[in-house]
Amino acid sequence: MADKPAFQMDADWLPFHPNPSKPAYVPPPGAVDAHCHVFGPGDVFPYAPERKYTPCDAPKEKLWALRDYLGFSRNVIVQATCHGADNRAVVDALQASGGRARGVATVRRSVTDEELQALDAAGVRGVRFNFVKRLVDALPRDELLEIAQRIKPLGWHIVIYFEAQELPELYDFFTSLPTVVVVDHMGRPDVTKPVDGPEFALFTKLMREHTNFWSKVSCPERLSKLGPPAYGDVVPFARHIVESFPDRVLWGTDWPHPNMKTHMPDDGHLVDVIPQIAPTAALQQKLLVDNPLRLYWPEEVR
Known part of the structure; x- marks a missing residue:
């Protein structure tokens, strides 16, 4: 009898696409x-x-294969909530990457200076604070601020994950953070609302008035109501951020x-959205090469 797997993925879990299409868009070198x-x-x-979910296994070897297939050179691996503050999977991938990956960890107040130094040596360059309630129980803000002060001397940044409706309540806390702050997925805007409406305007204000804030213009598959392959309702939001803040x-x-x-995206389709949100070669170079190198390498x- 075969051994039972150590973990059984959730019954409604959608595994990653087994055969993504080859994107028509070719990313710039690096x-x-x-x-x-x-x-x-x-x-x-x-x-x-x-953890609040049990995923399918998605090991580093599969990630490297996808990177090469899509035409990318490097990865930034973000600690997932299913691993909590145990960063061993990320560290293992970083150490096996030959310098082609950097990481974002999750840590708790109890982390020692020696552990932070070891993470830094492995290639970690930031910590993630998650405020999405269905995914994680958020840590007390005093603990997050303490972590922020401890990672600042390392030159690390903070990645924050939240949903648009939570931004008004979190705004003052976010702007008190003492490092570069990278927002996951544009703060998950409601794309049925106007780009120039008050909800997304608050996020744009955050980016405009606080120049230590950066944004990932990622995850149209999570935000779109229209769906694949073009995710056209997300494009105006991402393009607005790229054109307004091209260096961040x-x-x-x-x-x-x-x-x-609802669906598992085809990663080739996601790559083909890039020229829609960054319509010039200069913007694509900043988005895909210059900015991540400045932050992670x-x-x-x-």
Whole structure:
């Protein structure tokens, strides 16, 4: 009898696309997928007891294969909530990447200076604060501020994940953070509302008035009501951010697309959205190469 898997993925979990299409768009040399994940394998890197979902395994080897197939050169691997504050899967991927990956970790107040130094040596360059209630129980703000102060001397940044309706309540806390702050997926705007409406205007104000804020213009598959392949209702929001703040934007696949409930995106289609949101070669160069290098590989920037 075969051994039972260490972890059984959720019954409604959608595994990542097994055969994504080859994108028509060819990224510029050195392009970075600046938001992706690794999951497990669960029998090697166990999922956290407090997790709110159990995914399919999505190991580093699959991520490297996708990177090469889509025409990218590097990855930024973001710690997933299913692993809690156990960053071993991310660190393992970073150490196996040959310098072609950097990471964003999750840490708690109890993390030691030695552990932070070890994460830094492995290639971690930031920490993630998650405020999406269905995914994680948010830490107290005093703990988050303490973590922020401790990672600042390392030159790390903070990644924040929240939903648009939560921004008014979180705005003052976010602007008190002492580092570069990268917002996941444009703060998840409601794309049925106007680009120039009050909800997205608040996010635009955050970016305009606080120049330490960056945005990932990623995850149209999570935001769109129209759906694939073009995700046309998301394009005006992402293009507005790219054109307004060209030096502070990043892009990523979000592979392996955790917690998708309606469809599993074709990563080739996601890449083909890039020239719609960054319509010139100069904007594409900033979005995919110059900006992520400045943030994650600053030692290579002259």
